[in-house]
Amino acid sequence: MTVDLFERYASLDPAKAPGNQPEWSAVAPVLSVVTDWRDQNMHTQQQTPTQPPKPKKSRTGLLVAAAAFALVMVVGVIALLSSGDASEPPSATTPPSTVVAEAAPEQAVTPAEAIAVANAWYVAYNDGDVDAMMALYAPDATTFSNFRSDYTLEEEREFNVWNAAQGTKLTTEGCTSVEGSAPQTVHCDGATYDAPTQAVGAPPVLTSVTMTIGFEGIAALRYTLGEQPDFQHVGDPFIAWMRANNPEDTGRTIFHAWTTIEEAHEYGLAIAKYAQEWAAYLEANDCTYLDGC
Amino acid sequence: MRPQLDDARFDQMYMTHRDAIWSYVMRRVRRDDVDDAVAEVFTVAWRKIGRSPDPDEQLPWLYSIAGFIVRNTNRSSVRRRRLWGKIAVMPPVDDPGSDVQVVRDLEDAELLAAVSGLRSIDRELLRLRTWEELSIKDIAVIVDMSPKSVESRLVRIRRNLARMLAVPASQLHTVRPGYPIEGGEQ
Numbered sequence: 001m002t003v004d005l006f007e008r009y010a011s012l013d014p015a016k017a018p019g020n021q022p023e024w025s026a027v028a029p030v031l032s033v034v035t036d037w038r039d040q041n042m043h044t045q046q047q048t049p050t051q052p053p054k055p056k057k058s059r060t061g062l063l064v065a066a067a068a069f070a071l072v073m074v075v076g077v078i079a080l081l082s083s084g085d086a087s088e089p090p091s092a093t094t095p096p097s098t099v100v101a102e103a104a105p106e107q108a109v110t111p112a113e114a115i116a117v118a119n120a121w122y123v124a125y126n127d128g129d130v131d132a133m134m135a136l137y138a139p140d141a142t143t144f145s146n147f148r149s150d151y152t153l154e155e156e157r158e159f160n161v162w163n164a165a166q167g168t169k170l171t172t173e174g175c176t177s178v179e180g181s182a183p184q185t186v187h188c189d190g191a192t193y194d195a196p197t198q199a200v201g202a203p204p205v206l207t208s209v210t211m212t213i214g215f216e217g218i219a220a221l222r223y224t225l226g227e228q229p230d231f232q233h234v235g236d237p238f239i240a241w242m243r244a245n246n247p248e249d250t251g252r253t254i255f256h257a258w259t260t261i262e263e264a265h266e267y268g269l270a271i272a273k274y275a276q277e278w279a280a281y282l283e284a285n286d287c288t289y290l291d292g293c
Numbered sequence: 294m295r296p297q298l299d300d301a302r303f304d305q306m307y308m309t310h311r312d313a314i315w316s317y318v319m320r321r322v323r324r325d326d327v328d329d330a331v332a333e334v335f336t337v338a339w340r341k342i343g344r345s346p347d348p349d350e351q352l353p354w355l356y357s358i359a360g361f362i363v364r365n366t367n368r369s370s371v372r373r374r375r376l377w378g379k380i381a382v383m384p385p386v387d388d389p390g391s392d393v394q395v396v397r398d399l400e401d402a403e404l405l406a407a408v409s410g411l412r413s414i415d416r417e418l419l420r421l422r423t424w425e426e427l428s429i430k431d432i433a434v435i436v437d438m439s440p441k442s443v444e445s446r447l448v449r450i451r452r453n454l455a456r457m458l459a460v461p462a463s464q465l466h467t468v469r470p471g472y473p474i475e476g477g478e479q
Binding site for chain 2: 006007008009010012013022113116117120135136215216217
């Protein structure tokens with residue numbers, strides 16, 4: 001016997017599968033906010049239709065409940081101030097598409113999600129995993145800073161390759177979301193330890209990173225370096241030592257000397273190598289990076 | 294002051310139609326998102342209660358609201374998965390009991406695969422007809438088409454499904470019913 005395709009499809013209704021029944025205690029918290037507000041403000045004699053035993057503890061549930069409550073408060077204020085609403089009859093002819101055109105706004109990246117992205121970025125940075133870092137950026141991301149020009153994504157990759165090759169570490173005390181930001185923005189305070197800094201045990205450069213994060217990833221990233229100490233604090237004596245002891249390679253250890261991604265990698269490795277040699281030289285000659293020899 | 298008529302109207306609407314709306318949403322979004330999406334539907338209905346239709350037209354009206362909420366929810370869900378994929382952190386494990394579709398045999402699997410190859414509007418028409426068991430007239434209101442268009446589309450859907458199922462299951466994904474297919478669901 002041939003089964004009609006529509007009938008067969010009807011039999012595949014997931015709502016009729018065992019275990020797929022509504023849990024009204026999960027939905028009711030939002031409605032209880034709505035009806036509670038109504039009861040408190042309208043002095044109605046009606047009982048609320050639902051009595052939630054336990055609110056559902058979900059991130060989105062709480063957000064929806066908060067949004068619904070705020071929405072109801074706004075609607076209530078408007079209703080109280082308006083003199084026309086009470087007489088407006090319910091319309092049976094309003095097209096559904098018009099009525100629902102302003103239904104729930106698009107959901108946005110949550111603070112927790114944005115912080116997870118930022119944390120993943122720091123982990124990848126300190127692992128020297130540039131591919132993992134770059135995977136976190138949105139396709140049209142831009143990076144800004146107070147120590148160099150704005151970078152495109154490709155320039156950012158080269159910069160990250162350079163840092164990864166020399167083993168730069170970027171610490172953070174933890175990232176926090178900027179309250180009320182839209183799109184979602186997180187701010188992370190910490191410090192940068194480049195290869196020369198690590199080699200001589202110098203204090204790091206305070207570094208804040210601010211990221212704007214959407215569903216495509218990091219849309220914008222801004223590095224803000226502290227003023228003191230700055231990179232010249234260690235960089236100047238390092239370059240001075242390079243000029244005196246390795247003049248032919250000095251050019252490769254200067255910031256942004258690279259012109260290709262291959263050079264970024266090669267020059268980063270060079271800085272790491274010479275930073276170690278510089279530290280060994282200082283120690284052997286009982287000198288400090290601050291005072292020289 | 295909000296009329297008490299609106300309160301009674303909302304209460305009656307909620308109690309009468311909440312199961313139907315829950316089922317509608319459950320059939321279309323991830324289980325984790327169902328409860329919040331249902332709450333959003335009735336939140337919108339509450340906001341718009343003054344413009345809600347008469348009781349015998351309320352369900353199609355609620356379905357229309359639910360359709361918008363479902364599309365928003367799924368759009369965000371897809372983008373969230375993409376974002377989580379970037380940071381290689383797995384989202385909470387789905388409840389397999391609620392997200393897995395009913396599949397009793399190979400024919401069911403083939404039919405579901407064929408349906409997933411339909412245009413999204415045709416998928417929705419099929420579901421409104423077979424899962425929500427709505428009349429042509431009610432479907433027409435929800436999707437904002439004429440009843441005649443709905444009817445002829447359903448006939449075409451049935452024909453296309455039959456044609457798609459006539460090919461081997463391994464080739465189903467390469468079969469198109471003659472028009473561009475929009476992105477599939479989860």
